[in-house]
Amino acid sequence: MKLKNKILLGVISLIAPFFIALNANASTSTKGDYGVDNSYYQGTLGNLGSASTKFNIIQIGGIYNTSVKYQSTYATQVQYTIAQGRRAHSYIYLADGSNQDRTKQYVGDMLSKMQTPKNSIVAVDYESGATSDKEANTANIELAMSMIKAAGYTPMFYSYKPYANLYVNTNELASTYGDQYVWIASYKTTSRQLTADFNYFPSFPNVGMWQFADNYGTNSSGVDGDIDITGVTGNGYNGTTTASNTGATTVKTDSTTTAIKAGQVANNTPKSDIKVGYVVKVNYSATKWSNGATIPSWVKGNSYTVQQISGSKILLSGILSWIDKSNAEILSTGKVVVSTTSGTTTTVGTSKSSGLTVDGVWITNNPYVSTETTLGLQSANSWWFYSQVYSNMHQQRY
Numbered sequence: 001m002k003l004k005n006k007i008l009l010g011v012i013s014l015i016a017p018f019f020i021a022l023n024a025n026a027s028t029s030t031k032g033d034y035g036v037d038n039s040y041y042q043g044t045l046g047n048l049g050s051a052s053t054k055f056n057i058i059q060i061g062g063i064y065n066t067s068v069k070y071q072s073t074y075a076t077q078v079q080y081t082i083a084q085g086r087r088a089h090s091y092i093y094l095a096d097g098s099n100q101d102r103t104k105q106y107v108g109d110m111l112s113k114m115q116t117p118k119n120s121i122v123a124v125d126y127e128s129g130a131t132s133d134k135e136a137n138t139a140n141i142e143l144a145m146s147m148i149k150a151a152g153y154t155p156m157f158y159s160y161k162p163y164a165n166l167y168v169n170t171n172e173l174a175s176t177y178g179d180q181y182v183w184i185a186s187y188k189t190t191s192r193q194l195t196a197d198f199n200y201f202p203s204f205p206n207v208g209m210w211q212f213a214d215n216y217g218t219n220s221s222g223v224d225g226d227i228d229i230t231g232v233t234g235n236g237y238n239g240t241t242t243a244s245n246t247g248a249t250t251v252k253t254d255s256t257t258t259a260i261k262a263g264q265v266a267n268n269t270p271k272s273d274i275k276v277g278y279v280v281k282v283n284y285s286a287t288k289w290s291n292g293a294t295i296p297s298w299v300k301g302n303s304y305t306v307q308q309i310s311g312s313k314i315l316l317s318g319i320l321s322w323i324d325k326s327n328a329e330i331l332s333t334g335k336v337v338v339s340t341t342s343g344t345t346t347t348v349g350t351s352k353s354s355g356l357t358v359d360g361v362w363i364t365n366n367p368y369v370s371t372e373t374t375l376g377l378q379s380a381n382s383w384w385f386y387s388q389v390y391s392n393m394h395q396q397r398y
Helices: 074-083 100-112 134-150 161-167 170-177 258-267 380-396
Strands: 017-021 034-038 053-064 067-070 087-095 121-125 154-160 182-185 207-216 223-228 237-242 249-253 279-282 303-310 313-316 321-324 328-332 338-342 345-349 357-361
Touching: 053 074, 053 100, 053 121, 053 223, 074 087, 074 258, 074 328, 087 100, 087 134, 100 134, 121 134, 134 154, 134 161, 134 170, 154 161, 154 170, 154 182, 249 258, 258 328, 279 313
Parallel strands: 034 053, 053 087, 087 121, 121 154, 182 207
Antiparallel strands: 017 154, 017 182, 034 223, 053 067, 207 223, 237 249, 279 303, 279 328, 303 313, 313 321, 338 345, 345 357
8 A cells, every 4th residue: 555664574464454344245256356556656657567457446645634635646547447447446545543523524525536436445544643542543444434335435444453453443343344354465575476375375364355565566666466365356346348449358337437437438449549649558568669679678567648650650758669559558548647736726637538637635734745736746845755754654564
């Protein structure tokens, strides 16, 4: 979820994070599926890790005692996940301790801006900002989870084990929401992993999903890797179908949003229709540029705006390289997503046929974060502040 610390063999049972979730309708068809979780650090496109991943759990924002941050990358990561025929879910970072007034206000606001389908996962990430009052913390988490459930989503609770034991009454959460599905993280190694090694499956009751790696995937940037043990990631989805115009795999959602619609439009647009301004991903299977040169591994899985077209070839902006349309996947039929900030309102959107607009609130009293910062490219000061937050959390896990 956040910046995971490196969990070493012999101590994984002491620092494994876990989820407790309510999910009576888990899909057996999604058992064994690989997935990832993404946030601002994975950029506008996000990082799906490899061609074999089936789901992505995406952060919409964080709620703190003195600030609220809406992730500028949330809507585009949902859109691009759907465009690639994967299931998208959401999570909220809750770091306001026991402040139910803030939770009620901002969880409610975030739920109103959800871009993932009804019944899909919305997790409460509680790993920082707790008070010394364990029952008050638990009541605050229960409030958030009850709001998620009432809004028609699958509520989940996230924390790491020592933190949850110290600050949260997990038995109370389990009695209220059930403990059938636990998402636990423990890693065989901090080196790159491509599959889950069940010889290192963690000893923990009611495990429904296992985060087996913090350095997963076949592209140049590793990401948290997960495997669905129970089918919980099937919530909100009704299998897959084949796109009528492209033959691509398309997820069938229980409901729709602007991000889902934009992703499905891209998924069903033939590559022959690629236009200047479209956003495309270089396929993991691509090997050669149009001139015959080898495509570097760091290019694969990344997104680029189409700058020019010549027959079956497209020129990728930023790296100024020509590639055949067959080696690219359409992620957006509009322009590159932009973020602008005015006062305390942040608008994230794409132009043209994507029609993706999501409004959020950015409120902060922290001197290192500016309300005037464009969220798509955070300023150095803003980056410094969040790096400090994540660094402190990292240290607490040892």
